[in-house]
Amino acid sequence: MSSGSKGIVAAGHPLTAQAGASALREGGNAVDAAVAAMLTSWVAEPLLSGPGAGGYMLVAGGDEQPALLDFFVSAPGRDAPASQRAELVPVEVDFAGDARQVFHVGAMSCGALGNPAGIDAAMASWGSMELADLAAPAAALARDGVVVNAQQAEVVQLLEAILTSTPEVAALFAPDGNLLTEGDVFRCPELGETIERLGSDGAAPFYGGDVAAAIVEIVAAGGGLLTQEDLRRYEAIAREPIATGYRGREVLTNPPPSAGGILIAFALRCLAGGPCPPSLRSLVDVMEAAQSARTPEFLDGLGEPGFADGFLAANRLGSTTHISVIDADGRACAVTCTNGEGSGIVVPGTGIHLNNIMGEEDLSPLGFHRAPAGRRMPSMMSPTVVTRDGGVELALGSSGSNRIRSAILQTIVGVVDHGLDAAAAVGAPRVHFEQGRIHAEPGVPVDELRCDPHAILAFRAPNMFFGAVQAVCRDPETGALTGAGDPRRGGVAVAA
Numbered sequence: 001m002s003s004g005s006k007g008i009v010a011a012g013h014p015l016t017a018q019a020g021a022s023a024l025r026e027g028g029n030a031v032d033a034a035v036a037a038m039l040t041s042w043v044a045e046p047l048l049s050g051p052g053a054g055g056y057m058l059v060a061g062g063d064e065q066p067a068l069l070d071f072f073v074s075a076p077g078r079d080a081p082a083s084q085r086a087e088l089v090p091v092e093v094d095f096a097g098d099a100r101q102v103f104h105v106g107a108m109s110c111g112a113l114g115n116p117a118g119i120d121a122a123m124a125s126w127g128s129m130e131l132a133d134l135a136a137p138a139a140a141l142a143r144d145g146v147v148v149n150a151q152q153a154e155v156v157q158l159l160e161a162i163l164t165s166t167p168e169v170a171a172l173f174a175p176d177g178n179l180l181t182e183g184d185v186f187r188c189p190e191l192g193e194t195i196e197r198l199g200s201d202g203a204a205p206f207y208g209g210d211v212a213a214a215i216v217e218i219v220a221a222g223g224g225l226l227t228q229e230d231l232r233r234y235e236a237i238a239r240e241p242i243a244t245g246y247r248g249r250e251v252l253t254n255p256p257p258s259a260g261g262i263l264i265a266f267a268l269r270c271l272a273g274g275p276c277p278p279s280l281r282s283l284v285d286v287m288e289a290a291q292s293a294r295t296p297e298f299l300d301g302l303g304e305p306g307f308a309d310g311f312l313a314a315n316r317l318g319s320t321t322h323i324s325v326i327d328a329d330g331r332a333c334a335v336t337c338t339n340g341e342g343s344g345i346v347v348p349g350t351g352i353h354l355n356n357i358m359g360e361e362d363l364s365p366l367g368f369h370r371a372p373a374g375r376r377m378p379s380m381m382s383p384t385v386v387t388r389d390g391g392v393e394l395a396l397g398s399s400g401s402n403r404i405r406s407a408i409l410q411t412i413v414g415v416v417d418h419g420l421d422a423a424a425a426v427g428a429p430r431v432h433f434e435q436g437r438i439h440a441e442p443g444v445p446v447d448e449l450r451c452d453p454h455a456i457l458a459f460r461a462p463n464m465f466f467g468a469v470q471a472v473c474r475d476p477e478t479g480a481l482t483g484a485g486d487p488r489r490g491g492v493a494v495a496a
Contacts, residue, residue, distance in 0.1 A: 024325075121236035190351035242254070242262060246412070383395075
């Protein structure tokens, strides 16, 4: 755990967190720091995020009115030829022998990217530094190279089938026919030029210029649906966060059309009426209730105005990276981005590895390519801020596909109900309920669940399957800042 007075950053890689802390030391605010960290993550964590990805940013605290910036991937297909439809390519990922999950890649898995638009919009609304200055260190890293650490090497191994699926992606992650391993150097000068271009020209080239044309050309060549019109009409959208009470706090999180935040709010409302702290049985019960609530009607309703209020008022009682920042003024910025697992499609001359969001089964439980063109996909990503007496107490988020909501829920419970510090709450063993099965890390008291009718899958060691929470805390009384990165994915916190 780390602490600091000028601000603190928690992220999934030491270089990512250090980039954010450097921005704070140079006089930047929480959003400047988050953007600097985002850009660095494209190089230090290139399989989790990048210019071809999308995400969400939640800003709250200080003098800011809470706001959620939605720049997640949207469904493609505007003006796409009817004949232009290849097949999704299934790939199975094995989580160290404890669980398996099937993902889908190829050109048909690529949706409209959002990260460039999100960074542009965030800097226009809240930034205090020049984007070019924030981009320069990340661009230099891409040119000079980053040593692959143990956690990123594990991700490379997990995604081997994707990273060898095309010559272009293999050239990045399996040069000379060998997958990158710990100690190797990931280097991509073309990605450095792309980051520098974003810093100087903003997002425009990615949605209507030469970069956009190159993206559409490579996707069309593979039989995908992403078109010039999809990119031209893409924009980051400001939304009002969901707010729900919990144990004297206000929890702010991602609203519809994202799916994760509303399910976290639902689970917290269920727990709020019970004992403090909740039992393991109660946690599993609310996870099962949240899973059951994700019906076809729920998914269809996410895009409807007022859906969150109606859903929460009713009596119902993957590969991603996250960055959390609190600055010296008490402003928090929580941003979660994902490239899915990557599509295997790399845009020539740019270093952009496009997302495979349209091939994510978790985001399309009713079937692939059912969403109309332009609709945001219903992600589980849920950047979240907990406030107390009007000030930020906790900012957090997680990676981990469907496990995002359970990881965030248990971290909030750890801090609020159990009084744990950030490191203890993030590192505590986790449980997750999905598809009729309880998944549990070592240290979870599964004996309490032996009478449960559901099967229990006990993992042999802590695993990134359970998400990777990055959390920063502010003591409501002293203002002291602390933070922790998730050890499951090599996360760290760096003080400014």
